[in-house]
Amino acid sequence: EAQVTQNPRYLITVTGKKLTVTCSQNMNHEYMSWYRQDPGLGLRQIYYSMNVEVTDKGDVPEGYKVSRKEKRNFPLILESPSPNQTSLYFCASSSTGTSMNTEAFFGQGTRLTVV
Amino acid sequence: GENVEQHPSTLSVQEGDSAVIKCTYSDSASNYFPWYKQELGKGPQLIIDIRSNVGEKKDQRIAVTLNKTAKHFSLHITETQPEDSAVYFCAARSPGRRALTFGSGTRLQVQP
Numbered sequence: 001e002a003q004v005t006q007n008p009r010y011l012i013t014v015t016g017k018k019l020t021v022t023c024s025q026n027m028n029h030e031y032m033s034w035y036r037q038d039p040g041l042g043l044r045q046i047y048y049s050m051n052v053e054v055t056d057k058g059d060v061p062e063g064y065k066v067s068r069k070e071k072r073n074f075p076l077i078l079e080s081p082s083p084n085q086t087s088l089y090f091c092a093s094s095s096t097g098t099s100m101n102t103e104a105f106f107g108q109g110t111r112l113t114v115v
Numbered sequence: 116g117e118n119v120e121q122h123p124s125t126l127s128v129q130e131g132d133s134a135v136i137k138c139t140y141s142d143s144a145s146n147y148f149p150w151y152k153q154e155l156g157k158g159p160q161l162i163i164d165i166r167s168n169v170g171e172k173k174d175q176r177i178a179v180t181l182n183k184t185a186k187h188f189s190l191h192i193t194e195t196q197p198e199d200s201a202v203y204f205c206a207a208r209s210p211g212r213r214a215l216t217f218g219s220g221t222r223l224q225v226q227p
Binding site: 058 | 159164208214215217220
């Protein structure tokens with residue numbers, strides 16, 4: 001089954017404690033991205049990756065890092081989480097063969113709370 | 116940058132009725148407009164999209180229309196069913212940008 005898998009689904013952490021949210025897709029997609037979803041604001045892109053070792057900032061990259069060492073994985077790293085990063089996070093992927101490189105598949109989300 | 120406004124924020128219809136959700140965008144250069152459905156506890160699901168060189172697109176009970184002059188696009192769902200109940204998001208993409216700009220969402224409730 002084609003899917004984007006995020007882990008963990010829920011996470012409560014304390015301010016300043018480094019954490020990583022993993023994202024893996026099984027569709028051999030080149031394009032992957034991270035979004036955060038906040039009430040009333042829709043989804044906003046954090047980072048994206050066009051392929052292995054190719055990453056770039058989205059609209060709200062501050063406080064986040066990513067890496068793309070393998071095609072299937074695109075982890076999101078919070079080096080020093082702060083309460084304003086409490087949010088619902090989604091990873092997405094698509095093939096660059098599809099026009100517009102749209103976010104065709106989303107993971108189920110990771111609800112992060114930073115206290 | 117691009118700004119997308121979505122209306123209404125909530126919409127309740129009777130089963131079998133039609134539902135219409137509208138979005139306006141600010142960047143006249145935007146050329147791609149997808150719609151997503153998000154069910155409770157799940158990630159957004161791409162349900163239909165339209166490009167700026169097309170005025171309308173249909174897929175079974177779902178259709179999207181685009182008015183480039185007025186800079187608005189709409190999602191039409193006909194013969195609604197209870198399983199259509201979800202939050203729907205519109206989005207727009209400007210040329211040269213990878214990020215989609217999303218609307219704030221519409222919670223659709225279909226009453227049996």
